[in-house]
Amino acid sequence: MLIDTHCHIHEFDYPLEKEKVIKRAHKAGVKQIICIGSDDADSHLALELASEHHGLFASIGIHPHYADKDQSSFFDYVNSMLPNEKIVAIGEIGLDYHYENEPSHKEQMKLLKHQIDLALKYNLPVVLHIREAYDDFWKVLDSYGEKADKIRGVLHSFTDSSENLKEGLKRGFYISINGISTFTHDKDQKEMFASVPLDKLLLETDAPWLTPYPLRGKIKINEPAFVREVAEHIGKVHRVSLDEIAKITTANARALFKFK
Numbered sequence: 001m002l003i004d005t006h007c008h009i010h011e012f013d014y015p016l017e018k019e020k021v022i023k024r025a026h027k028a029g030v031k032q033i034i035c036i037g038s039d040d041a042d043s044h045l046a047l048e049l050a051s052e053h054h055g056l057f058a059s060i061g062i063h064p065h066y067a068d069k070d071q072s073s074f075f076d077y078v079n080s081m082l083p084n085e086k087i088v089a090i091g092e093i094g095l096d097y098h099y100e101n102e103p104s105h106k107e108q109m110k111l112l113k114h115q116i117d118l119a120l121k122y123n124l125p126v127v128l129h130i131r132e133a134y135d136d137f138w139k140v141l142d143s144y145g146e147k148a149d150k151i152r153g154v155l156h157s158f159t160d161s162s163e164n165l166k167e168g169l170k171r172g173f174y175i176s177i178n179g180i181s182t183f184t185h186d187k188d189q190k191e192m193f194a195s196v197p198l199d200k201l202l203l204e205t206d207a208p209w210l211t212p213y214p215l216r217g218k219i220k221i222n223e224p225a226f227v228r229e230v231a232e233h234i235g236k237v238h239r240v241s242l243d244e245i246a247k248i249t250t251a252n253a254r255a256l257f258k259f260k
Contacts, residue, residue: 002231002246003032003253004224005176006092006127006156006204010035010049010058011042014208021223022053028225029246031055034257036092036127036156038063040074050086057259059089059127064096067103067111075114082122088257090119091127092156095140098131105133109140116144116151125256126153128173134164141171154202154256157210159184162192169200174256176202179212179222182233194237201234202256203227203249 008014009021025033032055037043043060050058060078062071081087093115095108102108119126130137141148154174158165168175181193205212207222212229219226228242235245254260 001032001250002028002030002203002227003034003250004030004205004207004227005034005154005202005253005257006036006178007033007207007222007224008036008038009033009207009224010045012045016208016221016223018049021225022056025224026055028228030224030227032057032250032253032259033224034059034088037061038092039066039069040071040077043074043077047081047084047086056086057088057257058086059091060087061089061091061093061115061127062111063092063129064094064108064111065102067107071111071114075118078118082124085259087124088259089125089127089153090115090122091125091153092129093126094129094131094156095133095137096129096131097133097136105136108133109136112137112140113143116140119153120147120150126151128153128155129157130155130160134160134167138167152256156204157206158196159189160192162188162195165192165196169197174200174202174252176204177234178204178206178230179210179216179226182213182230183216193234198238198240198245198248199252201249202253203230203234205230 035046037046037060046058050056156176211222231245
């Protein structure tokens with residue numbers, strides 16, 4: 001059995017029929033899927049779809065792209081909905097310094113801390129989107145002092161340096177890998193992906209984006225069923241069977257997100 005720990009098939013503009021996508025995932029052995037919210041309305045959609053299907057779960061959060069918006073309604077919503085067995089994480093949250101027109105670093109760090117506080121309050125993991133911002137991210141974590149050890153989660157779509165990989169692992173985070181690992185030509189990235197220890201590895205698609213090789217270029221819209229291609233690629237890199245990759249990554253996902 002495989003688990004897609006990060007996708008966006010719940011979004012209103014996801015171009016494929018959701019029921020058929022879920023059926024194809026099940027047929028491919030992907031029995032559990034986490035729909036990741038990226039803003040207030042999107043988090044509602046993630047929970048709505050998860051609530052309608054066995055094996056689907058939701059992570060709710062505000063992406064750093066929206067750090068300059070009033071998020072009071074989201075925090076009211078979270079506090080009214082939690083605890084909820086279908087909500088397994090707070091995310092997608094984090095820091096993104098890639099674009100010049102992003103909200104300020106200060107605004108992003110403030111929103112990140114508020115959402116980490118939520119995760120600590122409800123004992124939930126965090127799904128982290130960190131892009132070109134690891135120096136500040138480590139500072140945010142360190143600002144929690146002894147409480148930092150209680151912050152658990154996953155570095156989603158990790159493509160950063162081996163140094164930041166080591167730092168993330170040292171702090172106890174899981175590392176989530178998607179289709180990028182199957183098609184990157186960057187030597188350093190390939191070496192980094194190969195060095196992720198299997199006992200800290202999670203699988204994801206980030207659908208509808210990042211369709212993995214060999215489907216990339218043939219199929220435009222990614223979907224949870226294609227996490228199998230990511231698993232097969234990782235198995236080849238580590239020279240272990242698909243069954244073993246599935247067993248290990250399923251156990252990892254269940255350990256972090258606490259579902260059965």
